[in-house]
Amino acid sequence: MQRIISIILYTLLLIPIGITAQDSLAKKKAVPSSKMSKITKSLEKSLDVNDEGQIARNYENLANEFLNKGDNAKAEEYFKRALNSYTKLKLTEDKTRVTRSLAKTQENQKNFDSAIKNYEVAGSLAKDVSEEKINLNDANRLRNNANPASQTNYVDSNIELLKKENKSKEVTEAYVQKAQNSLELKDKKVAIESYKKAIAYAKDKPEEVINLKNEIAKVYASDNQFEKAIGINEKLLAEAVTKQDFTTQIKQLQSLASLYFKKEEPNKALVSLKEAYDLASKKGNSTEAKRTLSELVKYYKTEGNEKESIALYDQFLQNFDQLIQSDTSLINTKKFQITEGKIRQLEKEKSLKDELITKKNTFNYFLIGSVILLLLLFLFIVKSLFSIKTKNKEIALQSLRREMNPHFIFNSLNSVNQFISENKELEANKYLTSYSTLMRDMMENSNKDFIILDKEVEQLQKYLNLEHLRFQDKFDFKITVDKDLDAETVFVPNMIIQPHLENAIWHGLRYLDKKGFLHLKFQLSNGKVKVSIEDNGIGLTKSQELKTSNQKVHESRGLNNTKERIGLLNELYKKNISFAIREKEFPESGTVVEIIFPLIDSI
Template sequence: MKRHLIIVFSLFFLLLLFPQRIIAQAIPMPKSEKSKQVKISKAAEDLSNSLDKNDEGKIAENYEQLANEFLNKGDNAKAEEYFKKALTSYTKLKRVEDKTRVTRSIAKVQENQKNFNSAIKNYEAAGAISKDVREEKINLNDANRLKTQAAPVSQAVYVDSNIELLKKENKAEEVAEAYVQKAENSLKQKDKSVAIESYKNALAYAKDKPESIIKIKNEIANVYASDNQFEKAIGINEKLLAEAVTKNDFNTQIKQLQSLATLYFKKEEPNKALVSLKEAYNLASKKGNSAEAKNTLAALAKYYKSNGNEKESMALYEQFFQNFDELIQSDTTLINAKTFHVTEGKIRQLEKEKSLKDELITKKNTFNYFLLGSILLLLLLFGFIVKALYAIKTKNKEIALQSLRREMNPHFIFNSLNSVNQFISENKELEANKYLTSYSTLMRDMMENSNKDFISLDKEVEQLKKYLDLEHLRFQDKFDFEITVDDHLDAESVLVPNMIIQPHLENAIWHGLRYLDKKGFLKLHFKLIADKIVVIIDDNGIGLTKSQELKTINQKVHESRGLNNTNERIGLLNELYKKNITFEIKEKALPESGTIVQIVFPLIDKI
């Protein structure tokens, strides 16, 4: 007999220590537990699929879903683990609203585990990143509520504030939680009536959460029991037990029977307590809930031992020994734990694979960015080189333009000095002095404008008039001239190319008008036609054909160079300033004689 008892106690001790290591096969589990396990398995499978596809958005959502299923099951540690993984993914995706929600969930599960310092930090973090003012206030209220645990009156202010805010946000589940917090706070203040009222308010908002309702009703029963109102407490537990029987919710039945036993012991009705405990033990054994069978058996053994009833205690152990194999085989929670352990192992493997994929993608992206950066750098370098070459090319054109413009000056100076020399040789001292005075004024103006590609029309007209005055002084018996400017032209603001017209005036005088037997006439007109300045140089000299017959070889070369100079300068101006300047020279048709030069400029008011 003694040996038999040793074996029984040994087996019982092993069951108490290592129930989680036994793998069982079983009869169907209660619906509520089966539903929870199905949801957890489904969430885990969804997570596995999203990890396999490396879909970061779905991964975050599935982590959060799995965390919520663990929270519903009461496994706060697992819930916190998966909430944190969801937060990492949401942070990577920069989804602020989701980050706020999950950070608050982490704070809640940390509060459930009494990890208050971490919970406070996460409540504050959720408030800091929240875009909604009320949501920010709710989180900060919770942080302050935990900071003032030692002052229930202060806590009550934050709880009441949250109740009102959560009602406005239409968050029924959280309103229920806040009322539970208010009830707990009232119990700290020894105000049981307010506590019961708060629990009842919580019930109104937890109507869609059966498990929360059961938990809240049990808390109400505990308050009644603490106030020695056992009948009210027992009434609540019996009603919950009846509802659980109707729903075939065996786990709730077991827990309510255990609660009833506790109440009967407090009420000093041990016989009723024993009936409830035995019923709970039989139900737990029958339905394969080894954990609750162990707890109930321990409670029965404790009672019999305290009353010196070793016979009943031994009978219980005998019964336990006889049903031991059946109990272990029917414990579905052990299979479920093993099943999830396998799924979780798969999740861990997929997480490692995802981490490697992300690392490879990061390296690939780094290389791509480096390559793209290098290409951009080369393009910038190429652009800089092109810009530099274009600047050099433009500068060369500007130098060439200046060179062409200055190329006409030596010839003009040479002709002018010849004129002075002629006046001196003919003893015309007055004319020589007058010529030199006008010449110096003209040269000063030309030198001032020598570095400008464009000057105002009034300055250009002034220069050309001074030049024609000089030539008229020398050849006054050969020609007269007139200069006209269209009244619609604003000569002070309109710009024209510098020294483009003068060479053609010189050609008209030297190669056309001076060979006439009679006095000729030179006309210089500036007209505004269709938003363009049309310059017309009209002379009635001998014309191009006759002029060519009279010219020496040097004169022909000079005239050809003069025309080429004009064409080159116009080409460079068009390239540098994108202006459509045109030039045309033609001989008048018989019976008239002479030449017409036409230069067309766009209307330019700034360069």
């Protein structure tokens, strides 16, 4: 079950955040960033009036926005649309500019063949010799992509040409190319210098400066200079905190975590990641929240900490709706309304996705429900079997308890007959009265597994009185109850003791030449009740020699009955009742029976 839930959570986590956000926000009249929104509205207006020039400029502006956001595929798409419009209008200068921009997006996507072609086209369209040279240098640079050393001259040439043209943005890009080229040549020192020069030309663009400083930190990290890399990230983090730039704070915390992992300081890394995740969740940045969560989960899974992974999934899903609703960054450029067809397409995609999710959820619910039903059925069957087994044990216990001792009844009736034949009507009447009282008590308590000690002692007293009335010249008896035992609250097993008293009298004491003694004791020992039945009869060995075969069978059945009942009581009530019988050692004669069970004050 836990595995099924983990798979469902992980699947939800893998759903692209952008798509989910669009679906959840499709019914809301939210718009992209203010600049993107203005461009979109301008595009809609230009399409309405069919202003080709304005349409082209809006497409180009839209493409540049996608390029700034790092969405090169979308940027390429809208640069191509702008290029088509500028081509229709035969605006060569605009066409040259857009063709070069198109080549850059293709280079970013490593589509080098298309990029080379468009750099060459841009060069051929350029009216300025310097601009032509710049584009051809880029084309040649990409042709020698497999040979970084040969690229250096083209990059250096472009840097000088672009400086003369005062194109600071492209000078920055050229220095970045030089830094990347130097890294391929394993020259990290030049790479860092190039990034620093790029920063000088990008000083009026804070976001780009931050990215360049992060690149420098990566170079230091790749050279195992972690302290320098960490210092850069910590400084950028402090600046971001001062400016309340939460997006930068999140990214710097992520970078610090990556550095700490490489430095083999996972505890610090986890602190940074958790801080980044909390900040992203708090500020409604679902993309970075997801990315940070993935890193945390990846680490916990590597460490085998599935429990922490599932806890993170649960937390993410619980806050998912709130996170989506507060995340304005999820309203991306795919949401702008170019045509009603685009909107219909998005609505169709949403409908299909919802249908797919519904089917998936229905299947998952059905699967989970089936497992639960099977589990409940299994538990019901187990419970039923256990109940039947327990009931059978209770029936067996009652059956054993109600199994009357035919020998006792037979001997009792013989005693009455003997008293009558000897004209001892008083003794016969007394015996019958005591016998009927004892039988009534035994019948009343026959359905109870445990009875109060006080009633058990009373019942045993009546039984011993009966036996003493018959064999008064053979034995005397005494019943002792420990003063520490509360006879009115302590429970004892019902009808377990009597058979052993009967054995002591009939197979031990009645064969003595002198008067014997039977002592029944109830003691509290180590928190348990100890019952001792001690006699000074002829003992087990001699008793076996004198018994008839019928008597042996009878005694064996009595002992087995007792053992079976004790076994059933232990199974049903878990009371750990024990039973032992032993013969006294010479010169003493007689038998000692011990029954031990816990102190029971309630059933």
